[in-house]
Amino acid sequence: MSKTKIDLIDRDKIPVHIAIIMDGNGRWARKQGFARIKGHNTGVETIRNIVTFSNEIGLKYLTLYAFSIENWGRPKREIKLLMKLLDKYLADELSLFLENNIRFNVIGLIEGLPLEIQKKIKYNMESTKNNTGLTLTLALNYSGRSEITTAVKNIVKDASSGKISSIDITEDFISSYLFTNDLPDPDLLIRTSGEMRVSNFLLWQISYSEIWITPVLWPDFSQNHLAEAVVDYQKRERRFGKV
Numbered sequence: 001m002s003k004t005k006i007d008l009i010d011r012d013k014i015p016v017h018i019a020i021i022m023d024g025n026g027r028w029a030r031k032q033g034f035a036r037i038k039g040h041n042t043g044v045e046t047i048r049n050i051v052t053f054s055n056e057i058g059l060k061y062l063t064l065y066a067f068s069i070e071n072w073g074r075p076k077r078e079i080k081l082l083m084k085l086l087d088k089y090l091a092d093e094l095s096l097f098l099e100n101n102i103r104f105n106v107i108g109l110i111e112g113l114p115l116e117i118q119k120k121i122k123y124n125m126e127s128t129k130n131n132t133g134l135t136l137t138l139a140l141n142y143s144g145r146s147e148i149t150t151a152v153k154n155i156v157k158d159a160s161s162g163k164i165s166s167i168d169i170t171e172d173f174i175s176s177y178l179f180t181n182d183l184p185d186p187d188l189l190i191r192t193s194g195e196m197r198v199s200n201f202l203l204w205q206i207s208y209s210e211i212w213i214t215p216v217l218w219p220d221f222s223q224n225h226l227a228e229a230v231v232d233y234q235k236r237e238r239r240f241g242k243v
C-alpha cells in the first residue's frame, strides 16, 4: 500500500504550535444542498478529529479561529445556531479533554459571549488546567486588532497607576499583555477553503509563521490534510529574516 501523508510525518520535528483559520463551512453545505448550519455541524466533527490527531502526534498547541468579532455581522439566526452549537460543544467535549490529557483554553473577549457559554468556558478551563498534552485554544469573539487594542489599554492603565514605566516596553512585554501570553507564537498557520487572507487572526503572533493554504473546505479537512501541511512545513527552512 502506498504511504499516506500521516506515515511521512517526521515525529521528531513536529511544529510546536499550529493555528488554523477554519473556513468554508457555508460553501460545503451549499455544495451539498444543505442549510449553512449543517456545514457548521460537520465542522465541529472536523474539530474533534483534528484535535484528537494533533494530540496523538504530540503537537503541544493548536489554536482554532472559531468565532471572530466580525462574525456578529452574520444573520441573527445563524449566530443563534452557532452559539447553540458552541454551547453543546463545550458540554460534550470535556470528557474528550479529560480522557486525553488535553488542556482547554480560550482567547478573545469572553465577557461578550452569552453567560451560559462563559460559565462553561471557565469550567472547562479550570477542569483541564493541569493537563500536560495538547493545549487546545479556541479563539472566540476574537480579532487580532481588538486583542492589541485591549493590550494597549491595559498597558496604559498599568503605566498610569505606576505599576510599570516606559522602560519596560519591549516586544516580549507587549506579548505578555496579549490574550496569548501563555502560548508560543504559531510555527504554522493553516487556512482552509483557499482564501488568501489573514482575517484579523493573531496579527502580532504570526509575524514569522509559515503559511499553508488549502482549497479543501473545513468540513472535508482530514487528518491526512493536516499531515500534508505538517510534512510540507518540515521541508521548509525557517530563516526569521536572516540569510
Ligand code: FPP
Pocket (backbone or CB within 6 Å): 022, 023, 024, 025, 026, 027, 028, 040, 041, 043, 044, 047, 065, 066, 067, 071, 082, 085, 086, 087, 089, 138, 218
Ligand atoms: C467559517 O465557515 C467558519 C466559522 C464561522 C468558524 C468555524 C466554526 C465552526 C467549525 C463551527 C462552530 C465551532 C464550534 C467550536 C462550536 P463559513 O461559514 O465562513 O463558510 P463560508 O465562507 O463557506 O460561508
